[in-house]
Amino acid sequence: MIKNYFKIAFRNLIRHKSFSALNIAGLAVGMASSILILLWVQHEKSYDRFHAHADEIYRITCEATEEFKAAVNPAGMSPALKSKISTIRNAVRFSHPSTNVMEYGDKKFEENQGFYADPTLLEVFSFPLVKGDRTTAMQRPDAILITEDMAKKYFGHTDPIGKTLKKNDNDLVTVTGVLKNIPANSHLQFDYIMPISAIASTNSDFTTNAWGNFNYYAYIQFDKTFNPTKTNLAALEMQMDDLFKLHNTALKATFHLQPLTSIHLHSNLQIELPGNGNIQYVNILFVVAIFILAVACINFMNLSTARSARRAREVGMRKVIGAGRGHLIGQFLGESILISLIALLIAIALVWLTLPAFNYLSGKALEISIFDIKMLLTLIGIALVTGLISGSYPALFLSGFKPLSVLKGGTKLGGNGNLVFRNTLVVLQFVVSIGLLVGTVVVYNQLHYIRNMNLGFEKSNLIYVPMRGDIWDKQDVYKNELTRNGLTADFTVTDYLPTNIVTGDVNIQWEGKDPNSQLIVPNMAVSERFFDVFQMKMASGRAFSSDFKGDSTNYVINEKLAKIMGLNAATAVGKSISYWDRSGTIIGVVEDFNFKPVQQAIEPMILRFNDWGGTVVVRSQPGSTEATIKALKEINTRLNPGYPFSYGFLDQNLDNLYKSEQRLGSLFNLFAALAIFISCLGLYGLSAFMAEQRFKEIGVRKVLGASVFNVVYLLSRSFIKLILIAIVIAIPIAWYAMDSWLNGFAYRVDAGWLVFVLASVVATAIALLTVSYESIKAAVANPVKSLRTE
Template sequence: MQNQKPPRWLSLLLSRLGDPNTLEEVQGDLLELYAHWVETVGERKARWRYGLSVLKLMRPFAQRNEEYSTSLLSPVMIRNYVKIAFRNLAKSKGYSFINVTGLAVGMACTVVLFLVVKHETSYDRHYANGDRIYRLETENIKEKHSYPGTYTGMANALHADLPEAERVVPLLQVGGTTFADPSSENRYKEKFVFAGNELFQLLDYQWLAGNPKTALSQPNTIVLTRTYAEKYFGSTDVMGKTIRLDDKQNLQVAGILEDYPVTTSFPFNMLVSFSTIKNVNPDYDLNRWNGWNDNFQVYVLLKKGIDPESLTKRFQGIVVKYMGKEALPDKRFFLNSVSNLHYGMNMSGRTANVSLLKTLSFIGLLVLLIACFNFINLSTAQAFKRAKEVGIRKAVGSNRWSLVYQFLTEAGLLTCLAILIAVLLAQLVLPIAAGALAVPITATDLFSWQTGLFTVALAGLTTLLAGVYPAFRLSGMEPIWALKNNTLAQGRPWFSLRQGLVVVQFTVSLILISCAMLINQQLTFFQKADLGFNKEAIITVGLPNNKPEKLQTFRNQLAELPQIKDVSFSFNSASAESNWMQSMQYRKGAEAIDVKTQMKMGDSRFLDTYGIQLLAGEKLRDSDTSSTSFKLLANEIFLDRIGIKHPADAIGEKVYYGDGKEFATIVGVVKNFNVNSLHQKIDPTVIQVVPNNFYQAGIKLQSEKPTAETIQAALARIEEAWTATFPNQVFDYSFLDETLKQAYQSETRTAKLIEVSTFLAVLIACLGLFGLATFTAEQRTKEIGVRKVLGASVGSIIGLLSRDFLKLVLIAVVLASPIAWYAMSEWLRNFEFKIEIQWWIFALTGLLMAAIALLTVSFQSVKAALMNPVKSLRSE
């Protein structure tokens, strides 16, 4: 035993810091244990065990262990909380199902909306110099409208007059062009961009082959992405190969790029050297300061430390130098950060609406709150069943915090179950939501670490939102009162809170229903509005070649087809999102009148094909192209701007192109028509014959309401004529009415979002209402039995149980109507042409919500009313 004694310094430490009341017993027990450990595990391990035991028995550590063992959050207590929570949830299966379902639906909605918002706000955030990249935009001060495009002369002006710019990058996007591999039959219609090597110094690209400093230095060179190299040639080993543009220009592949990320506003698959423009279009003016197109945009990389706001005077100097002082009151240039491009017009063709994203976030929060209100309502409604439990727990020594933790554990357990179901629901509905909102999100985004972190935070927030109030309310009951009454006091504050939460739920539901109805009314208005021209039964086809002889051949072939009524060649359709802006000047009078004008370029058949009404004068002729006798048609708004009241008085008047000497004579006046979407007012517009800018054919069918068979037959014959006229070109078409609908994609998405959110909000609210109706029926079982014995009818019982809920719906209608009216009034301000908000919308919404509420509670009301009173009274 002498050799089996533990280290003396450990025994001394224990005698000094151990509990003196138990020191002798503890030392004796430890000596016996030490001897046992020496024999079983060896002396070395025995010393370690003895030392650890001594440390645990010292008073600071022993006191901490004692506190830990009795802590409300110790493992033992947590297991106890979870065990009791499971028992209570299993005991109230119906209420637990309603709570879990409501929370799961609300959280699934929130997670999906989070994915959408996260995706839309992540665009153009990955560039190394993103904080210094800007797009120069053009603002028409008088019209209070800005455009992403600018004058072609701006690139040279910035090179010369903006030393603060480290890089100036002009880009010209061209659509509807046929590209082909000359060695195969691979032929596609594509969008492409004219660009220079500066682009590769502006944005971040990963090169697979080629030199970013020289790839686009020479004319007739092209850079492809990996996907497009494989699309045309089957591999990425294509350096030096030839690709043919529009069957007239060979381009040599000078570089291969890795595919761009989804979250970019520059989805360029085909980059053609800027110096190739003159080979493709010899008449293209690269130093124009009169008229522009939004497809020509200029980007700058500012030097470090330069504030874009400080360049205002610099841009004013550019206006004066290249456009004259007289342009200052009407023209302004400014820089827009690359991080904002996704929220306005950009070259990707895909934008996000900031208001829609805010609406998404707000709706996600509302749906989650409605689900949490369900939990609070049902938890407090069942509180009387827990009164005796709380009283007994407090009577035997439980403190309030342990009860709070107990109820929060139950809320957390429900939330965890709900979050698992929510993830499954989100995975199921994600493809549907992505398609409806046109957002490229997948299950990969759902299982990313950002979404996981958000889901954990959401679970914690939901537990607090749903569980804190019931936990503190239930744990605050006095034990004597709880044991004596086994029920909750029918105090006014208690019921006012529960009823208030129900009112909030139905108020939100009513707002969403009203907004959904009004948005659909506005969309219907868009579809049926008189645009000033006929959009029905018109097929539009891009033109790869606008030589007069080609166009005449194509027209002649189409004119022979019985399905075709008329054909017009133009720059674009009567209404389009991208138009040619032209400054016009009327000089008859003391001062010249400048008018910012939409230029529609079309042939002699333009009015007939699109059904535009001529009010005075004569139509254009295809021969009206002489530089000495330009002729044009003007709309009523244009006449109003230059001060002419009667259309007939405008015939023969001259209008000048900007402040230059070239002019055109007004030979006709047309009725106003919407050259833009209904978001904007009708602009001053002129129509002129400019064959060099005919890039589209508008083909009017004979029948205004053609059948599917008629359309297919017409398309087949049109394609035959197309192939005969433009061999080796891809035939691509669209219907004008479908194209015009795309201008309202954001509103259509908003409508779908509101409809789905409305359904979810009403579903969750009705689940809670059903639970409360069940609780009410259970609580008033004896009362119903007594009333039936005294002769009450089934109808009166149903009315008794339903009346209180219908009152809450009525209060919700009163609260929701002004809120919905204000919200929709603000939304409708985005449109120049809009509906009037009618009062009956809110009345109809209230009736619909009352019917839904009545239907929800009627099941439990009828069940309670039909119950045998003898049975209910006997059970009482």
Template sequence: MLKNYLKIAWRNLVKNKVHSFINVAGLSVGMAVAMLIGLWIWDEVSFNKYFKNYDRIVQVWQNQTFNGVVGSQTAMPIPLGLKLRESYMSDFKYVVLSTWTMEHIITNGDKKFTKLGNYVQPEMPDLLTLKMLKGTRAGLKDMSSIMLSESLAKTLFGGADPLNKTLKIDNQWVVKVTGVYEDMPNNTEFREVTFFAPWDLYMSTMPWLKRAATRWGNNSWQVFAQLAPNANADKVSAKIKDLKLKNIAAQGDKLGADFKPAVFLHPMNKWHLYSEFKNGVNTGGAIQFVWMFGIIGVFVLLLACINFMNLSTARSEKRAKEVGIRKAIGSQRIQLIGQFFMESLLIVAFAFVFSIVLVMLTLPWFNGVADKKMVVLWNNPWFWILGLVFSLISGLIAGSYPALYLSSFKPIKVLKGTFKVGRLAAIPRKVLVVLQFSVSVTLIIGTIIVFRQIQFAKNRPIGYSREGLVYMVQKTSDIHNHYVAFKDELIKSGAVIETAESGSPVTGVWSNNSGFDWRGKPPGMLDDFATVGITPDFGKTVGWQFKDGRDFSTAFLTDSTGVVINEAAAKFMNFKNPVGEIITTDGKPYHVIGLIKDMLMSSPYEPVKQTFFFLDKDPQGVVTIRINPKMSTRDALEKIAAIHQKYSPASPFDYKFADEEYAKKFDGETRIGKLASFFAMLAIFISCLGLFGMATFMAEQRVKEIGVRKVLGASVFNLWQLLSVDFVVLVIISFIIASPVSYYFMHGWLQGYTYRSQISWWIFGVSAVGAIIITLVTVSFQAIKAALANPVKSLRSE
């Protein structure tokens, strides 16, 4: 019986080539999309599971209240980590202080590279259960040691054994390699870390760090921990909640206490998907995209199944006699159902094979867009089990309606010739077409809104000129110690027109401070300003724009206590004419000499933070350069590199273009937009395949009607209009359904951005016109072909 089912199914498949191609192609694309999304979701939900103690690892966070608004942050003071290690080890197995993952120069002889790494306390390798390839996890107990990732070890030493070899960090500290660990996967929070160095070495690098070790108000580090076997994160959070508040108050830091810091633990299993906090409450994060793409995957696969059901039921008249004869000679309905399900499963089997091929072909591109390193899980039995179950379910869903519908035909009516499908039989097909295009139009509208939000943020005034602006983050003091000579030589080379030093790059803020006073400050008001130390030529170099006052100048000695503020700061302090106003901090007065337009240094989707720019004699951190527009960028960089090599021979020439770094701020949204547009195009493609198949069937079904109309004088345009209007009506209904659905979801998505675009009516108009044009293009081929056919051939049998 099964062999007979397969033979008949294969014959039907080969006999109706166009019908079979549309079904296999549609299902292949739908299943490929579902597989890609499934791999993406698997990668997301398995984030950080590489670490053995995934369920026990936590990061210490704190909530701080700023004028009634609670903000959550991971930046912590050193003494908090030390206190947890000293007094709360009954609740923790490990507590580890860590710097942020930052760039450092790693030198091995003549080889020098800029690599990302962390200074950590010795227990970090055990906490992360690093997979050691050489050495042991105890390798950071020696102050002059370093542990390298496998890739960095190969870069530095090739195939030689790196153990006990010496390196230099930032051209200053000599360390010995005590371990090599396996590179951490791309779907971990520490994927960019190429080395770990000892915390004690870090504490010895700069004198101010020893003072910071006792200051509870200096939030500049990270604290990671592993809970003890019987400890509960929520209970431990409640126990340590007021730890910082009590100690900062005891230290006499009234301002820090006014922020009401509340310490809590954030589990590793929530770091990636549940990383967003609003007013101190965890509101989600990347999990919204997991749900969104999961739903898209289900709907795209459903579209493919709808195509199959539509085309199978549409061709029911052609198979009515077959069903009648089968029933007349004794076939049971269950046997007919089995036959039709077998045909469906055979198509799905072909589609599954082709879908794997499509996944293999598109996965490299998909990885590039999604910023992933996913692979097909060939060796994972769950991949095959889920794939086969997935295919079986798809086949059953796709074949359910045709099987039940076709097997229900009455043999007497069919064989007598009195069987008519009836007008109502077309209603389910029309409903399915409407559902198809509702999904497609919703995706089109959503994609347009995402890209419009990105463009809206890109067009936001930034308050400075990015063109030709380059900056270099300094890891050593070589350039700073010879800055005047370095600058003069750059200018004389003709490659540079301006240069300056600053404590932060123009695309970010690295320092924030509180405790400022000014005239009219309300009692009890808490303040928080971004602060950037600069040299006098910073404004000229970046091209900031003045609204009032003047720039810093070496001609005015009083500028050492001057400050330039932005519009956000003036608004925050309620200054209408800020120039000349006095701002005090730690008892030292500063006078405002200039007001500039807001410089967009942080997120382009958030309001610009109130910022102070002040002169700093020692702003070691960033050197910003304005390239001469009259010289090609390549030539200019070659000259700058040569001068940089002269003054800092042991440091690699690492530079960043301000416009490229600014563009990276849109990476997340751009990635979502590209993925959404990719899925939208595939959804439209599948829907168009279905429309094409339906148009082919309708043209065949109405061939005699078209012949009669043509003989009676109907034009090609009249016939094209006749065959197309039904589909256009269905697409318009789809648009009416999709518009409020897409508006609801996209309006909610936009609420996550403070600086956001509006959902304009033209977006829906463009989507509607686009959907109608796509529909007309799809059905026009068959409609025009039918309209141009010779009526003699279609009416000959009459």
């Protein structure tokens, strides 16, 4: 019986080629879109789950104020917890990402993807070690673990174990292990790891057992017997708070335990490791995948029910010769499943062809393999569910015809119930399409606003060069060389770039400050030309100057800090302020500028005089960027031959902060276009069916004098009404969704009425163009052809 269902279904596909092509094309594009999104969603949700003990690992985070929640904690926290709490099986700390120059033979590279970590790294985490001994690889202070790619870069195909790399043109480190390349779905990304013992003897966090510096990412692994309920975790967090108070009574801080598997999508903390995702974006695109598949299913239902007249007599004959309703439902569901399976094959081919482009847009390295049984079953499941859903209503509708009425021709097959259902589906299609169009415009406007908003400084034409190696001891010579060259003379020195500053201190005092308040103030150390090079504006007072020797103990603050102090820009100048017990005078107030991503509001900032170095920032003249880089390279190579020259652009750093939003915008554009395309396929099919159904009526109207415009309007007006209804429904839904997304930005555009008008006009225009083709074709046809049989 099933074989017969599929045989008849296949014959129907061949007989009605245009109908079959529209249905298969719509389902294939819908499935391909959904598969691409689901691959992306699956990848986002798989982060850190490859570790054998993923469910037992938690990261320690801290909260110093309601606004300041960070991913770091003191160096002593995790070892102390491990020694005091028996349910903690193990702990491991990571430093901030470390940049070092590595050299082997004639190969020398700057490596900026490294960490210092505890020797327990390979006990807690399951990063595969392809060469070396897991138990001893991190024990010696001069050890280094490198990834396969890094091993190949320096050592080719020879065994790197025991080989020595020169670090920073000075220290020697020995390769004790080779790690498999770190999976893309790990929130910890690195090319090499060195033991914390290598810096323990020189780092003040260890030599003084400091509990006031929050410089380390710490992870703990619970014993298998520990039950991580909310109550148990809360009790442990209280123990962490009490432990901190024993070592630091001056600072108020609370600590929390964050599951390893929730870090990538659910962590929006300060001083976070780069590369985190956003659960909101995952949910948005998952809903988009469902909507696009739903739009494709709606197409199938619409076209199938619209063609009901052609199948009515078939249904009548089958019932007369004994077919039950269940058999007919099986027949029609079999047809829809067959169409769905054919569409799945085409969809897989489309995914395979478009995956490289999709990976480029999404910044991922996704793969699809039909030899993966789990993946294959998932794809077949999608096809079966799509076939059952899309074929369910046509099957129930067609199988319900009364045979006697159908064969006599007395049943109104396109009745009101069927028409209302079809119209409802068309409205739903365009609600989705208009919603996605609104999302596309709003995301574009917000990204454009971010790129072009006034940050409080001019970000273009700024080239930065980190000070490395011998430059530290030749700063006067270095600055003189930069000054002498006209291309590099417009420079300054700063310890941090004002793009995403992650430092902050509470040791700041001024007259009248509430002794019970705890304010975390980010800081920068800048040289005298900083404000000129960055083209910042002083609200009051002056900038640092080499003409004033006392500036080494003076400060510049921003307007936000002046306001917190209860002052304005004018009255703040001349006031005393103390930073880390170093008293000085406020000599200037700079206008507020953004030094963190624009999702965050401007925070208070204190700037001190830089007399030790950091990063050189040069403002190049328009059109001379390449020449400026060449001049910088020549100066750095001559003064610092042991280090490779490296540089960056400030505006590119800023753009990188909004990569996830940019990718969301690109994906929105893509899937909005696909949703509209699928909707238009269905609309085209319906308009063609209506034109065919009313072929004789059109002929009569033309004979009686109707113009082409009259006929086109006749066939199009019902669709225009449906689109107008869809606009009314879509606008409030889209406004709520976009307003919720925009609320995540401290600085945002307004989703104004013009956005909704534009999206509505575009959707209407596309729909009219789609419908007009068949309408005009019918309107210009010779009426004699349609009436000669009458």
